Amino acid sequence: MVTSSDILPTEIAPTSAVAAESAASPAKVNLLGLPETKLVAFFESLGEKRFRAVQVMKWIHQLGADNFDAMTNVSKELRRKLQEVAEIRPPEVVKQLDSADGTRKFLIRVSGGNVIETVYIPEGDRGTLCVSSQVGCSLDCSFCATGKQGFNRDLTAAEIIGQVWIAAKSFNQLQPNAERSITNVVLMGMGEPLLNFDNVVDAMNLMMHDNCYGISKRRVTLSTSGVVPALDRLSQYTDACLAISLHAPNDELRNELVPINRKYPIAMLLDSAKRYIEAMPDTHRKITIEYTLIDQVNDRPHHAHELAELLRDVPVKINLIPFNPFNLSNYKRVSNNALRRFQDILMEAGYITTVRTTRGDDIDAACGQLAGAVNDITKRSERYRARFDEAQPVKIIAQ
């Protein structure tokens, strides 16, 4: 079983639908997070036919129902029974923030009182929803605001798919013949998705299911910092796209930026990623390499050349992400010149290389700022802040 406290998982046992969802509600099963197989099992346990699962799935995920009364093609008797044993309980929106550039951020309260963030980013004919998989994160990447908050808990499948449900509803997408605002989903929000394997897989299945959101497998992307044993199993459960949070061209530097690299070094990670891609039924798939550029840390031309060499035999496209400064980090944003030079080197080496533009500045929605409202159970952010504050007088004296 993969847990966040053990980043060397040996077995990923499927959780039972009831066990997974009743953690949040001991009395009733939350149907929001049940993929088809589990929903069918649930209805069969009530002595009902399988087709009821499809009916209810459509009501929840295509029409946005959050109560059984609305389900007019379900018999009154069954609706009464469902009310006794089940519920449709999305997490609660605390705040919705809309940026002038169309970016929309949701602050969402999950059970236990913690707050997570979900961000919608429109771009041309695409609308990408960035979804969280955990409250906080245990992996503590040195450039990441979420990592500084520490880990609190895994999100349930209902809390993960609930973010899609909430966003889709906010755009009036859950109505007959509605236009689709959310065309893409990326699991790149708070948390490491592969450390919450079962719930993430269930939620991705719901995103892609024709009776739910029907998002193409080429438009759902799981991003991992490199939990290799879980990545090795992933192709048995999904054929979604894969992104690797690489951020460094060699192990020495990556050990500093992405500490999980000490356990699963780059070569091991890239081999696992290649195996995942090779297991996909469709050819020509590429892995997205995410590379956050930090001033004077990993943005030098020799880093770009080293990266180009490293990825020579891996089918990739590269996404460069200018580091977004935050107050618990001393890293600085890459300069425009260094960014352009880095991109040029990679493109000259033959790589499709894009730059992620910063969006939603006016609502703090950019990646790396997703930690603000998380409850910090481990108090890690306090420790970081203390260390950071201690460092300030030294800096002032030196000036």
Ligand code: SF4
């Ligand atoms: S970058 Fe991702 S894996 Fe690393 S600390 Fe942040 S949320 Fe966790």
